[in-house]
Amino acid sequence: MRKKKGKDRKKPICSFCGKTAADVAKMVTGPDVHICSECAEQIEEIGNTSTEPKSKCSFCGKKADQVEGLLSTSSSDAYICTKCLKLVQDVLAEDANRKASKDEQLGTPMRRRLFTPGPTPVPERIALAMAHPIIHHRAPEFEELFVEVNEGLKYLFRTQNDVFTLTASGTGAMEAAVVNTLSAGDRVLVIRGGKFGERWAELCEAYGVEIVSIEVEWGHAVDPDEIARTLEADPEIKAVLATQSETSTGVLHDIETIRERMCGHPALLIVDAVSGMTANPLEFDRWELDILVTGSQKGLMLPPGLAFICLSDRAWAASERSDLPKYYWDLAKARTSLTKRQTPYTPAVSLLVGLREALAMIREEGLENVWSRHARYGRVVRSAVSALGLKLFARAPSNVLTIAEVPEEIDGKALVSRLRSTYGVTITGGQDRLSGKVFRISHLGYVDDFDLLAAISSLERVLADLGWTFEPGTGVAALQRAFMRNTK
Numbered sequence: 001m002r003k004k005k006g007k008d009r010k011k012p013i014c015s016f017c018g019k020t021a022a023d024v025a026k027m028v029t030g031p032d033v034h035i036c037s038e039c040a041e042q043i044e045e046i047g048n049t050s051t052e053p054k055s056k057c058s059f060c061g062k063k064a065d066q067v068e069g070l071l072s073t074s075s076s077d078a079y080i081c082t083k084c085l086k087l088v089q090d091v092l093a094e095d096a097n098r099k100a101s102k103d104e105q106l107g108t109p110m111r112r113r114l115f116t117p118g119p120t121p122v123p124e125r126i127a128l129a130m131a132h133p134i135i136h137h138r139a140p141e142f143e144e145l146f147v148e149v150n151e152g153l154k155y156l157f158r159t160q161n162d163v164f165t166l167t168a169s170g171t172g173a174m175e176a177a178v179v180n181t182l183s184a185g186d187r188v189l190v191i192r193g194g195k196f197g198e199r200w201a202e203l204c205e206a207y208g209v210e211i212v213s214i215e216v217e218w219g220h221a222v223d224p225d226e227i228a229r230t231l232e233a234d235p236e237i238k239a240v241l242a243t244q245s246e247t248s249t250g251v252l253h254d255i256e257t258i259r260e261r262m263c264g265h266p267a268l269l270i271v272d273a274v275s276g277m278t279a280n281p282l283e284f285d286r287w288e289l290d291i292l293v294t295g296s297q298k299g300l301m302l303p304p305g306l307a308f309i310c311l312s313d314r315a316w317a318a319s320e321r322s323d324l325p326k327y328y329w330d331l332a333k334a335r336t337s338l339t340k341r342q343t344p345y346t347p348a349v350s351l352l353v354g355l356r357e358a359l360a361m362i363r364e365e366g367l368e369n370v371w372s373r374h375a376r377y378g379r380v381v382r383s384a385v386s387a388l389g390l391k392l393f394a395r396a397p398s399n400v401l402t403i404a405e406v407p408e409e410i411d412g413k414a415l416v417s418r419l420r421s422t423y424g425v426t427i428t429g430g431q432d433r434l435s436g437k438v439f440r441i442s443h444l445g446y447v448d449d450f451d452l453l454a455a456i457s458s459l460e461r462v463l464a465d466l467g468w469t470f471e472p473g474t475g476v477a478a479l480q481r482a483f484m485r486n487t488k
């Protein structure tokens, strides 16, 4: 070993023997140090101590009497001090770790699992239906399909009114709700308190609709009485824009009670149930909602690309007065086309074919059973996460997903990315102000007991990797116990 500092990263030179990368089998690089594979081997068997005051550390150049200890291998007359040795060992260990985790990734045939609140896993039955040759949207075959899915959507929305299918993600239906019923300068009440509440506000602002806000603390549900008080003080408010299940905070807002507390105020109640529908009870007619929107890639178990919207008679009456600009989102056109079993523009035909299967699956299970399955999943996942010593984020939890706070000593972003890269499990981190602070496990849609065991088991693995202390199996056991207790 010879002293030579290989700091030039482009042409690394071994910090000990001075050989270049081209002359050695492998060069390991760390901060301020390069070690060739030959020297790395020698370092592993290091052990002889020098007491000769003139011998120096090959790395830092300090003499024997200036350092704690000076060591060398039996085959070498060069020395390294204990401090530099520690540094070099760390670099080598880090390199070995990187290699091990790469092998882990390459060695395991990884089955990918989605626990995200959109898109959600697509059942085989739906995927296979969508693989059939495409049909034409003006052919009788399409009309038959369209009538069938429209009936199924009424069942899902619990309404006698028509439900319209738009070719868009969920936000398209939110935009359609605003532009079809409001006018520039109208004042509306927006329930904030999460990313999707914010979306209603941004949408209204984009169209010149004036906003009155109720700021809800993230993680909490809105107090319906506060809505009542705000409306009472302002009879001019034209609509209340709410979110049933706020996917960014995991909170369920109590839409039924909000409607009750609005007692006779003329404002429309417009509800984003993009993630909430199928996971939490929702009744369009019985709760007298005015507009309800949802999307395909959440509880409906479809790929992204469809949005759905239902309007009450009061909302249709408001649409007569609405002066906001609209063309693609003009629902009057969709209403006219519907009487001819058509859509105004080319619909996403393949997704509609998938939708027929999705709605059939929901009918076969029974919507109430779908709701209670999600309620059970919400309960059991929350109990498993708590059993691992993690804190739940939502005070009024929705059954769509479970949000846990990331403990201070853990890197929240690493948790999410390592779950995906090492275990094939995709969950989501926090959005906006919750970025890095929480992680979100969805149990929405096509999910069963054993999927959830995989979710909690992989969570345990990654928590252990990141240094969280708990008895392995605690979360999985909590899940099993909860499953065995709540068989229904």
Ligand SMILES: *Cc1c(COP(=O)(O)O)cnc(C)c1O
Pocket: 117, 118, 169, 170, 171, 172, 196, 243, 245, 246, 247, 272, 273, 274, 275, 276, 295
């Ligand atoms: C997913 C989601 C939306 C819509 O998002 P898109 O990306 O446009 O489909 C809206 N609101 C909530 C609560 C959601 O979870």
